[in-house]
Amino acid sequence: MDQTTINIIFVGLSFALYIGIAIWARAGTTSDFYAAGRGVHPVTNGMATAADWMSAASFISMAGLIAFTGYDNSTYLMGWTGGYVLLALLLAPYLRKFGKYTVSEFIGDRFYSPTARLVAVICLIIASITYVIGQMTGVGVAFGRFLEVDSTTGLLIGAVVVFAYAVFGGMKGVTYTQVAQYVVLITAYTIPAIFISLQLTGNPIPAFGLFGEDQSSGEPLLARLDQVVTDLGFNEYTAHNGDTLNMVLFTLSLMIGTAGLPHVIMRFFTVPRVSDARWSAGWALVFIALLYLTAPAVGAMARLNITELFWPNGTDGEAVALETIQNDEAYDWMGTWQQTGLLGWEDKNDDGRIQYYNADSEAMQERASEAGWEGNELTNFNNDILVLANPEIANLPGWVIGLVAAGGVAAALSTAAGLLLAISSAVSHDLIKGRIKPDISEKGELLSARIAMAVSICVATYLGLNPPGFAAQTVALAFGIAAASIFPVLMMGIFSTTINNRGAVAGMLAGLIVTLIYIFLHKGWFFIPDTNSFTDDNPLLGPIKSTSFGAVGALVNFVTAYIVASRTKPVPQDIKDLVESVRVPRGAAGAQSH
Amino acid sequence: MTVKEEETHDMTDHSNSQAQRASGGEAYWKANIRLILISLAIWALVSFGFGILLRPLLSGISIGGTDLGFWFAQQGSILVFLILIFFYAWRMNKLDREHGVNEE
Incomplete structure (x- = not known):
């Protein structure tokens, strides 16, 4: 059997599994379609969150960026896990206590302002569309490979599949489908890593193998890698070659962006209790860490394998x-x-x-x-x-290659489809029903959701053809936007009783606008190629690249909100009471259905 | 316990919550903020500290062909993050009970 057939069988089987579970789970629980997390154990919820969270950026792209840059791209590892600490400590339990379903609802209520809610929705839509562009890049790579076509054709076919998958819809809401996706994804990621770690170091655990000994040379693996890459004139793998300030800001942007993205935060709204929201963040990170502790080993070992393949003597x-x-x-x-x-x-x-x-x-x-x-x-x-x-480079058996293809497709599809659903519900529910046409019929709402989904996939596909960077870099831009706009107001909404409606609106707008302008100046206006004035090799502000600007944007957001709030009408007493009540777990109502 | 039973508990808790908040609220919130600050200090120390800024200081400690700072950047910080979240969840759930603001 040739490799293409094996790949199609694996991808097909994994799809059959998700659809089968969706049908089985839906038959039992039609009513709590939205409240998928309700009554679900924190461990299960953590696994589903991990599947939702780990997209093409984590699965397909990240290890490659680490492999070809080395230590400096540890930022992705620290950034995309460290954000969960912020989520668990600063947001999740309080938003759960608040007891609504969406981030924009919290912002609208806490800042007693429909305008704040509207601005939050716009921020979320912009961050999500940018995120989808990154996913589409990954979709193109995955479909291009497993259908053996060029990546543009792969991207177009993938876009159709993502759209169909998202319209099929309910998949996203069913926790058990996501659990299955997580299992496929993590198996597909770790099995080849275990094989390769055994081949190179004799240690079956890749994270240990990374710091183990390269069996063919008898030297430590990383020392050997440093040696071969510097022999060929590349930067030393383990050395710090980039700029320190940029590295710190980039890591911080990814961390606070993690705690500002709607599709992750939303999961904590639906856990049964406040104390479960705290545990759930921990369990999500356990399942995420399984991939993130393996990724640097995958990167380093692949780089060594590739170098040795090109220099067999x-x-x-x-x-x-x-x-x-x-x-x-x-x-x-x-x-x-x-x-x-x-x-x-x-x-x-x-x-x-x-x-x-x-x-x-x-x-x-x-x-x-x-x-x-x-x-x-x-x-x-x-x-x-x-x-x-990677599995082909390491000459692993055909079924491992098929498994990785299924994992890559699962990672890209689940997150892309999830984000499209989030965008479409933001447009139809928050924007059209909430603002523009409150008396819209249910049918009209559904239709506008579908149209929003079709428009955003077209935009994402078009921009995905000439992406502003590798999948993980584009996704990092989305995190920068979320970091600059959403995270600061959520945090101020909980930890401050003095930030008022105007402060929040001004803060979000200031953070969003400076960050978008900075990104567009470097990546092209609206990501259209060749409309940029600067490049990330020579950024506008000293060493700060466009991917790292989210942290600066967040600071602008905090400062603007503080200044505006201190000069305008203070927060009314009932909102202060609301903040006080959000701070204590007692009195949390059970997760309500929509 | 089923979800239904929890909801009934929550309903009765709700009526007491005003009084509870007045007595336990402020000390509870102070203790929480203190715990958050300590946890975030450790969070920053292992990632921005050991992983990036303080890496030169740790360069003397070698591990698997490189130095401890590299290990923190690629493995150690993630492990510490995990411990921090579980520690915070355990400690806060205990604080909730001590201050009488827990859910049950």
Whole structure:
């Protein structure tokens, strides 16, 4: 059986599983469709949250970014897990006590202002659409590979599937489908990692293998990796090469963005009790950590494997022969990935070998001119393909490759579909029914939800064709927007009794606008390519890249809210009482249905 | 206990909550803020501290071919985050009972 058939079988089986569970679960509990988390144990809820949370960015993209940058991209690891501490300590229990269903409802009530609610909805829609663009990039990679077409065709096919999946709808609300998705996702991620860790270090636990010994050389794995990459003129893997301030701000942006994104916060609204909201955040992080502790091992080990494949005789020997790439089974993955347009090589100096090295390094330029090399001949290695290509690179059995394809598709689809649902309900429920046309019929509301979904997938697909970055980088921009707009007002809404309606509105708008402008200046206006004035290699404000600006935007939000609130009418007593009551668990009503 | 039973409990709690808040509220909130500040100090120390800013100071301690700061950035901080959330949940649920503001 060829690999394509195996991949389709695995992806098909996983879909059958989700749909089967959705049908089974729906038959029993039609009524609490919205309150999917109600009465669900914190462990189960944590697993479902983890599936919702870990998207194409975590599954497909992150390890690749770590692999090709090294230590500096530890920011993704710390940022996307550290945010759960903020959620558990600063938001989850209080929002659960408040007892409504959406983030914008809390903001509207706490700041006694329909305008605040409207601004919050707009912030959430902008962050979510940006997030979907990142997912679509991942969808393109996953579908391109498993259907063996170029990534643009993959993206278009994927968009149709995501749309159908989201319209089918209810899937998102069913906790047990997400539990199944989590199981598929984590198995698909860890099994190849275990195989590779065993191959390289003899240790079955990748997180330990990362700090273990490379069996072929007898050196510690990371020391060996540092050696081979510096031999080829690349930055030392474990060293800090980037800017420290940017690294801190980027990590902080991801952390507070995590605590500001609606689809994660919403899960804590529906747990049975306030104390469960605290536990649930912990359990979600347990299941997320299983992937996040493995990801750096996947990245480092893949980088070592790739480097050694291109330099089979050692980094000071002869590079791999073109003939070997074409005929040797161990290099078959290069042919299949070349079809997606995300991997490319070219024998520039016609020596029948492919030299992979850093052509910008001075030391390497010297060696290159001596050896007659004419530049790096691995002309394209898209970071986003690393996780999906990894089992093929390591020559693992066909079923492992099929499993990873199913996991990648699950990760991208579940989050993309979930976000589309969040966007469509924000538009139809909060925006149209809540503001523009309160007397809209239920049918009209449903229709507008579908239209919103279709429009956002078209926008995301169009922008996904020329994405502002790799999947995880685009998603990081979405986190920056959420960090700058939503997190500060949620926190002030709970921990301050003096921030009033005008302060909150001004804060959200200021945070959102400065962050969007900063991002658009670097990534193009509305992410349209070539409309940018700066690049992230040479940002407007010193070392601060557009992905790191969310933390600055959050500060602008806090300061603006404070200044405006201190100069306008104080908060009325009934709202102060509301804040006081949110702070104590006693009196929490059971999760209500909508 | 089923969800239904919990809801009945919640209803009776609700009527007492005003009085409870007045007596236990302020000390409870102070204790909570203190716990949050301590937890966040540790949160920042292991990630921004050990993982990034203080990494040069930890460079003497080697682990698996690199230094302790690298380990904190890629593994240690995540493990500490986990411990922090569970510690906070356990401690707060205890505080809830001590101050009589728990849900049951």
